[in-house]
Amino acid sequence: MIEVKNIHKSFSGVEVLKGISTSFEKGKTNLIIGQSGSGKTVFIKCLLGLFDYEEGCIAYDGKVFSELSEDQKRNLRAEIGMVFQGSALFDSMTIAQNVMFPLKMFTKQSRSEMEDRVDFVLKRVNLIDAHNKMPSEASGGMQKRVAIARAIVNNPKYLFCDEPNSGLDPKTSIIIDNLIQEITDEYNITTVINSHDMNSVMEIGEKIVFLKDGLKAWEGSKDTIFKTDNEVVTDFVYSSELMKKVRQMYIEEKQ
Amino acid sequence: MKYLHYIGTYFLMIVEMFRKPTKWSVMKQLILKDIDDLIIGSLGIVAFISFFVGGVVTIQTALNISNPLIPKYLVGFATRQSVILEFAPTFISIIMAGKVGSFITSSIGTMRVTEQIDALEVMGINSLNYLVFPKFISLLLYPFVISIAMFLGILGGMAACVYGGFSSLSDYIIGIQTDFIPFHITYAFIKTTIFAFVLATIPSYHGYYMTGGALEVGKASTTSFVWTSVVIILLNYILTQMLLS
Ligand SMILES: Nc1ncnc2c1ncn2[C@@H]1O[C@H](COP(=O)(O)OP(=O)(O)OP(=O)(O)O)[C@@H](O)[C@H]1O
Ligand SMILES: [Mg+2]
Numbered sequence: 001m002i003e004v005k006n007i008h009k010s011f012s013g014v015e016v017l018k019g020i021s022t023s024f025e026k027g028k029t030n031l032i033i034g035q036s037g038s039g040k041t042v043f044i045k046c047l048l049g050l051f052d053y054e055e056g057c058i059a060y061d062g063k064v065f066s067e068l069s070e071d072q073k074r075n076l077r078a079e080i081g082m083v084f085q086g087s088a089l090f091d092s093m094t095i096a097q098n099v100m101f102p103l104k105m106f107t108k109q110s111r112s113e114m115e116d117r118v119d120f121v122l123k124r125v126n127l128i129d130a131h132n133k134m135p136s137e138a139s140g141g142m143q144k145r146v147a148i149a150r151a152i153v154n155n156p157k158y159l160f161c162d163e164p165n166s167g168l169d170p171k172t173s174i175i176i177d178n179l180i181q182e183i184t185d186e187y188n189i190t191t192v193i194n195s196h197d198m199n200s201v202m203e204i205g206e207k208i209v210f211l212k213d214g215l216k217a218w219e220g221s222k223d224t225i226f227k228t229d230n231e232v233v234t235d236f237v238y239s240s241e242l243m244k245k246v247r248q249m250y251i252e253e254k255q
Numbered sequence: 256m257k258y259l260h261y262i263g264t265y266f267l268m269i270v271e272m273f274r275k276p277t278k279w280s281v282m283k284q285l286i287l288k289d290i291d292d293l294i295i296g297s298l299g300i301v302a303f304i305s306f307f308v309g310g311v312v313t314i315q316t317a318l319n320i321s322n323p324l325i326p327k328y329l330v331g332f333a334t335r336q337s338v339i340l341e342f343a344p345t346f347i348s349i350i351m352a353g354k355v356g357s358f359i360t361s362s363i364g365t366m367r368v369t370e371q372i373d374a375l376e377v378m379g380i381n382s383l384n385y386l387v388f389p390k391f392i393s394l395l396l397y398p399f400v401i402s403i404a405m406f407l408g409i410l411g412g413m414a415a416c417v418y419g420g421f422s423s424l425s426d427y428i429i430g431i432q433t434d435f436i437p438f439h440i441t442y443a444f445i446k447t448t449i450f451a452f453v454l455a456t457i458p459s460y461h462g463y464y465m466t467g468g469a470l471e472v473g474k475a476s477t478t479s480f481v482w483t484s485v486v487i488i489l490l491n492y493i494l495t496q497m498l499l500s
Binding site: 045070071073074075076077078080082084086088090091092101106 | 278281288369370374377380381
């Protein structure tokens, strides 16, 4: 469970986050959605302590992040898995080495145990024979999946994903969404996902926070997002022709 | 004010670099990789430059000694002094500020702009220790590079002297043995060790604390070269004043 109170963040005088309060529950997939530029990435980086914020408070299972010592912060972070929007793979290492990295740093497993685990997670993200490629030789979608594999390899307690399925085809997208859902259920972890993909919203949006211009405009779940009258949300949700049709059918079905 | 802030950040960086060390099994590999990149990778250019500049120093000295009363062995003596005291430790360090320094800044800077440093931090790794400490350790081998530069500089001088017909081999050898003061070697290696620290940390600082994108990585490399050279030249002055006078 992660609680967030009144986060304000600005860059050289321009306020990007204007006081966001919410909570992300354990064992659930929490989605942050919103238009490009609404502050999703900045918000998630504040949650992780990568950005300092001027005001507000973030607590991980009751531990207030800003009050922790450097060492306590590092220990907490060893339990965090993060997928960056740009993947952020280590470009001096092969794909398998990238995925193995957290195991090497934080576990005492033997080489063969680590290799087995790497094989296992790479299989789960649908990458079978890419072990020895360098990140620069992998496609954007492959890099994303490697980043996901790296984030989950050491069974994190908190999983953050900044647009895990941007750049993926619809089929792989669904595999990734389901994987994230499964891991969240299986290990009962707190998962926070940035997304603007409506498919993901419908698949895995157990809790949804809608950001607009650095403010929380709405909060709900995949069941309530289609029923809400909040104009800002409907505007976003039904912006595509496909979604408009879905809504039409939904209304017709009801009548 | 701004510069005070930079200097403060630089020293905090150095303190942070020694905190929460990375697992030894991982650190060992990082150090070996940096030795390969920074030390072994520089030997070629250092050898080339040392040999030929040593030769030029000899030729210039020989050409400027036209007075027949000045003994011939002075050519060897002058070459030895300039190579050991200034040319190898200082001149080569400036070259290294360009080669090794810009490599360090651009590789760390690229990791910064592609969020790889954030990825390390998010995992709970002390990224300064992970990135800068192995560079610092591998540059402790830098005096070794400089001793090769000294040797080849003097050797290059010898080659130029003999093949150019400026003086005989035996005169040159007498020259490089004349009035040898062992402390000059100590002085040179004290300088070299301090320059090694500068070479590891100032470029790392410029890479680590940069912001922006690929364009800024290029700019950071240039700034890092300028500052590394300036600091080396200033420290050279201060150390020479302190140690030799
Ligand atoms: N390092 C930074 N310095 C200055 N401004 C920034 C910085 N990072 C983000 N911003 C600004 O903050 C705002 C929100 O950016 P953010 O990256 O959070 O958007 P986003 O919701 O993640 O968008 P997208 O869906 O396109 O990834 C933008 O207006 C951006 O210009
Ligand atoms: Mg973003």
